[in-house]
Amino acid sequence: MQAAEYEIREGWLLIRLCADLDHHSAMAVRETADRMLERSGVKNVLFDFSGIDFMDSSGIGVIMGRYRQVSFWGGRVGVTGASENIARIMNFSGLNKILSHYETVEDAVKETV
Amino acid sequence: MDKYENEMWLTFQAKSCNEALARMAVAGFLTPLNPTLTELADAKTAVSEAVTNAIIHGYEEKEGLVELWCARTGKEVWFSVKDYGCGIEDIVTAMEPMYTTKPEEERSGMGFSFMEAFTDELLVESVPGEGTVVKMKKIIR
Ligand SMILES: Nc1ncnc2c1ncn2[C@@H]1O[C@H](COP(=O)(O)OP(=O)(O)O)[C@@H](O)[C@H]1O
Ligand SMILES: [Mg+2]
Numbered sequence: 065m066q067a068a069e070y071e072i073r074e075g076w077l078l079i080r081l082c083a084d085l086d087h088h089s090a091m092a093v094r095e096t097a098d099r100m101l102e103r104s105g106v107k108n109v110l111f112d113f114s115g116i117d118f119m120d121s122s123g124i125g126v127i128m129g130r131y132r133q134v135s136f137w138g139g140r141v142g143v144t145g146a147s148e149n150i151a152r153i154m155n156f157s158g159l160n161k162i163l164s165h166y167e168t169v170e171d172a173v174k175e176t177v
Numbered sequence: 178m179d180k181y182e183n184e185m186w187l188t189f190q191a192k193s194c195n196e197a198l199a200r201m202a203v204a205g206f207l208t209p210l211n212p213t214l215t216e217l218a219d220a221k222t223a224v225s226e227a228v229t230n231a232i233i234h235g236y237e238e239k240e241g242l243v244e245l246w247c248a249r250t251g252k253e254v255w256f257s258v259k260d261y262g263c264g265i266e267d268i269v270t271a272m273e274p275m276y277t278t279k280p281e282e283e284r285s286g287m288g289f290s291f292m293e294a295f296t297d298e299l300l301v302e303s304v305p306g307e308g309t310v311v312k313m314k315k316i317i318r
Contacts, residue, residue, distance in 0.1 A: 084200070087229045088193035094283065118200070118218070120225045121291055125283040149218040156294065157287055 067092040072104045074173045076142075080112045085123035094126050098133075107139030110172045114145025124157045131162060140164050142172045181248040183209075191232045191241040191260070199228045199245050199258075206247045207254065210317045219295035220256070220315055226288040227258035227311040233279065235262025235309055256296075257312045264305035272301065 067089035069080040077100055083089045097109065109130045113119075131141045142164040146154065154160045166172040187202050189195040200221040207220055224245070231243045244259040265271050271278075272293075277286035293299050298314035 084197055086193075086196045086200075086225055087233060088196050090283070091193070118221065118225075120222050120229070121285045121287040122229060124285040124287055128285060129283040149214070152215075152218075153222070153291075156291070157285065 068096070070096060070100055072100065072106055075106050076108045076110050076173060077101055077104065077106050078110050078112060078169060078173075080114075081116045084116060084118040085113075085126070086118070086120050087122035090122040090126040094129060097126075097130060101130075101133070107134050107137045108142065108172075109134055109139070110142040110144065110166070110169065112145050112169055113143065113147065113150050117147045117149055119150050119153050121153075121157070124153070124159055127159060127163070142166050144169055144172060180250075182250050183248065185245075185247045187245045188242055189245075191236040191239075191243050191262075193229075193232060195243070196225055196228050196232070199243075200225050202245065203247060203256065206249070207317065210249070210252065210254070212317045216315070216317055220254070223292045223295045223313055223315070224256055224258065226291050227256075227313070230288055230311070231258055231260035231262065231309070233282070233284070235260035235264075237263065252317045254315045254317060255312065256315070257310055259308065259310040261308040264307055264309055265301070265303040266305050268301050268303055 144166040272289040275286040277284040296313040300312040303309040
């Protein structure tokens with residue numbers, strides 16, 4: 065199974081996760097995301113969690129990594145569609161404080177950064 | 178008489194695709210106890226962290242076997258995850274929040290914190306050069 069689907073839209077790299085975000089899928093997401101960021105030149109990344117219900121500390125690592133990268137260029141990392149389980153992991157790690165939260169993908173895309 | 182009401186042993190290769198397998202096995206093992214969704218997520222997260230550590234740190238992504246054991250009596254469930262990898266020199270430091278020996282691989286250093294937060298007891302035993310075993314206890318309420 066593919067770890068995620070990717071799309072470039074209005075200055076955002078959209079990452080629609082489709083498998084549990086663990087060490088296994090985090091490696092794939094990191095690689096593809098970095099390649100797409102470099103190629104497209106967009107500076108914002110949106111993680112759409114609506115298709116999954118599991119993330120562990122490897123997920124925290126891959127989100128933090130993208131955050132470090134894009135904030136260097138003044139970009140932001142957004143999240144949408146986090147289930148209760150996933151929101152709990154993000155709160156616990158403190159990640160929720162540095163991310164931009166959106167109700168829907170459309171809300172993020174609308175907001176020109 | 179058996180010591181436990183139920184027990185499970187699962188041995189698999191230290192490959193990242195088996196992290197999901199370990200979580201599924203744990204979820205299946207817990208099903209007869211009717212855990213809440215949160216309890217289920219707790220157990221899956223804790224075991225996922227321990228298995229991931231065995232693969233990335235214990236075996237450094239090289240060949241090896243990971244042994245997962247689950248047991249239960251009443252509402253009490255025990256999990257252990259064992260590897261025969263490099264072991265941990267200083268367990269106290271390794272368990273500190275945010276501590277990681279692999280920052281270049283985007284490790285967050287939060288694995289042990291999650292295991293601690295999402296279980297009722299956590300015990301780590303390790304011998305450098307021989308391997309590591311992580312034991313956890315979770316009460317399903
Ligand atoms: N099974 C293991 N074998 C060897 N070292 C380990 C093992 N588990 C954990 N460690 C060590 O403990 C550190 C902290 O682990 P953890 O809290 O899960 O953070 P992370 O996996 O993000 O590094 C690791 O960076 C590693 O040095
Ligand atoms: Mg870890």
